[in-house]
Amino acid sequence: MADHAVAHAVHDPNIGNTGLDNRKMGMWAFLGSDCMFFGSLIGTYLAYKGKSISGPLPHDVFDIPLTSYSAALLLASSLTMVLALAALQQSRVKAAGGWLFVTAMLGLHFVLNQVYEFTTFVLHHGLKLSTSLFGSSFFVLTGFHGAHVTGGVIWLLILVSLAMRGQLDARDYTKVEITGLYWHFVDIVWVAIFTVIYLIP
Amino acid sequence: MADPQATAAAHATEGGHATVRTYINVAIALAVITAVEVASLYIPGIPSGLLVSSLLLMSAVKFFLVVGFFMHLRYDHPILRALFVGPLIIAILIILAVMALFSAFVLLPRVVL
Numbered sequence A: 001m002a003d004h005a006v007a008h009a010v011h012d013p014n015i016g017n018t019g020l021d022n023r024k025m026g027m028w029a030f031l032g033s034d035c036m037f038f039g040s041l042i043g044t045y046l047a048y049k050g051k052s053i054s055g056p057l058p059h060d061v062f063d064i065p066l067t068s069y070s071a072a073l074l075l076a077s078s079l080t081m082v083l084a085l086a087a088l089q090q091s092r093v094k095a096a097g098g099w100l101f102v103t104a105m106l107g108l109h110f111v112l113n114q115v116y117e118f119t120t121f122v123l124h125h126g127l128k129l130s131t132s133l134f135g136s137s138f139f140v141l142t143g144f145h146g147a148h149v150t151g152g153v154i155w156l157l158i159l160v161s162l163a164m165r166g167q168l169d170a171r172d173y174t175k176v177e178i179t180g181l182y183w184h185f186v187d188i189v190w191v192a193i194f195t196v197i198y199l200i201p
Numbered sequence B: 001m002a003d004p005q006a007t008a009a010a011h012a013t014e015g016g017h018a019t020v021r022t023y024i025n026v027a028i029a030l031a032v033i034t035a036v037e038v039a040s041l042y043i044p045g046i047p048s049g050l051l052v053s054s055l056l057l058m059s060a061v062k063f064f065l066v067v068g069f070f071m072h073l074r075y076d077h078p079i080l081r082a083l084f085v086g087p088l089i090i091a092i093l094i095i096l097a098v099m100a101l102f103s104a105f106v107l108l109p110r111v112v113l
Helices: A002-011 A022-048 A064-089 A093-125 A133-164 A170-199 B004-015 B020-041 B048-070 B078-107
Strands: none
Touching: A022 A133, A022 A170, A022 B078, A064 A093, A064 A170, A064 B020, A064 B048, A093 A133, A093 A170, A133 A170, A170 B020, A170 B048, B020 B048
16 A cells, blocks of 8 residues: 555655645645535524514525526536546546536536526515625525536536647546536535525425 | 556546446435425425424435545545545534524523623
């Protein structure tokens, strides 16, 4: 095990003393810190839940079928992301690029659904960031998640363009794996948000 | 320069990643759990406590399926597991602490001197 790690360290400057890829460790550390960030936002939403003195209230505005559809989109995108990684592992670069593109499009669809949801809340229900405690905590939490998804879509599209130009191959496995870690993280954050914010009455 | 296939194979065997079949099975399980979650909202007569606890349980199962299989944490090095699970526990404690702090203002009886 140690010999294996040393051999890797000699050939790959990204492998540190632990035998692990520094970029991968850095991403896991970032995701850990992001967990605490979203923990604070979810905690704040729950602390303010039911304390708004004016409407509209959550059950007035939430569109559960639309949000369930969005949740399904993100879960499907997690599958296409691992399929991209599996294809790259087998050196099927075109297939990997294709799966990455599908992942980006599913993510983009999620973001567009969120834009539609926010627009409906503002224009049809009069719920804005400054309307009530519910408005503030809801928009900040889901807005930051949406920003994470948008960042992920841009990152995925960069990888797709690299694949299209022939600048992505099996040696870039860790790059794609790290992108996948980030992408799955935005998925699990949505799993928590979907249940805690939308489903629990 | 390293052989691409050898590099990818090395990465694959290092972590002992799941197969495509496993990924698809996990995705099916996630879809079924999500469908049950949403359907449970439309079933009348479920006690509130049971509904909330079952929704939280199903959400936790989905969370750990994605982290364990799609993010490969189940197969990865313990250091990486610690880097994520440690802050995750802190995040859960933050949620509980913030909720307790805010509820305390409403729920605790006032001391009359």
